[in-house]
Amino acid sequence: MEMIMEDIKTDKYKRAKKRVEELKGFYIHLAIYIVVNAFILVNVYLRTDNFWQWPHFVTLFSWGLGMAFHAVYVFGFNPMLGKNWEQRMIQKYMDEDKKEMDKYK
Numbered sequence: 001m002e003m004i005m006e007d008i009k010t011d012k013y014k015r016a017k018k019r020v021e022e023l024k025g026f027y028i029h030l031a032i033y034i035v036v037n038a039f040i041l042v043n044v045y046l047r048t049d050n051f052w053q054w055p056h057f058v059t060l061f062s063w064g065l066g067m068a069f070h071a072v073y074v075f076g077f078n079p080m081l082g083k084n085w086e087q088r089m090i091q092k093y094m095d096e097d098k099k100e101m102d103k104y105k
Helices: 002-047 054-075 082-102
Strands: none
Touching: 002 054
């Protein structure tokens, strides 16, 4: 029984560590996005007379779209599925964990 509890603790630790790594990866990605795009836009601003042109912002918007998808993945945000869906999925996974725990009682 004690061995099972250790396995469960190890499993929880691995899931938490994976979640932290995903968050850390997102924040690093966000920091690089901000720094690189600020550098590009400052250079464009200083070297052109007409700053407000679409080609100057292509990198910002296309990479921003990638950032949005990364955020959706990491934070699990999906406006099309709504809050009820999220609660149902949380309950589903909690129920699955409980069933798994009941196997070892």
